[in-house]
Amino acid sequence: QVQLVESGGGLVQAGGSLSLSCAASGIIFSSNGMAWYRQAPGKQREFVATITRGGTTGYANSVKGRFTIHRDNAKNTVYLQMNSLKPEDTAVYYCKTAWGGDDYWGQGTQVTVSS
Numbered sequence: 001q002v003q004l005v006e007s008g009g010g011l012v013q014a015g016g017s018l019s020l021s022c023a024a025s026g027i028i029f030s031s032n033g034m035a036w037y038r039q040a041p042g043k044q045r046e047f048v049a050t051i052t053r054g055g056t057t058g059y060a061n062s063v064k065g066r067f068t069i070h071r072d073n074a075k076n077t078v079y080l081q082m083n084s085l086k087p088e089d090t091a092v093y094y095c096k097t098a099w100g101g102d103d104y105w106g107q108g109t110q111v112t113v114s115s
Contacts, residue, residue, distance in 0.1 A: 002026035002104045004095045009109030012085055016113070020080040022095030022106055029076040032099065036069060036080045038091035038111075045094070049080060063089075085113045 008020040022034070035050040049069040050058045057069050068081040078095065092108040 004106035006106040006109040009111045011112045017083045022078045024076045027099045030073040034078040035096045037094045040091040087113045087115045
């Protein structure tokens with residue numbers, strides 16, 4: 001079955017950096033687009049970044065220039081490098097992909113940015 005497992009969250013001060021990882025299994029990873037979303041307390045889940053199977057990236061305006069998504073097909077892993085973090089980046093971060101017509105989500109990893 002499809003599994004996405006995120007890691008790398010934690011507590012960081014404003015202006016700091018974190019790197020998230022999402023390890024995928026049960027899919028042909030190199031053929032799949034991958035994405036990161038986040039959900040802050042009391043808010044709807046929102047798009048953060050995406051990367052196509054060909055490596056084309058896209059970002060939400062709120063993270064553009066600060067976050068970088070990249071993938072390692074040899075490791076079946078997608079990463080989210082987050083720099084210049086702000087308190088408003090505090091959220092649970094989720095990895096997402098689509099396979100066989102269905103969407104799959106990881107369990108999420110908490111990122112907390114203190115001011």
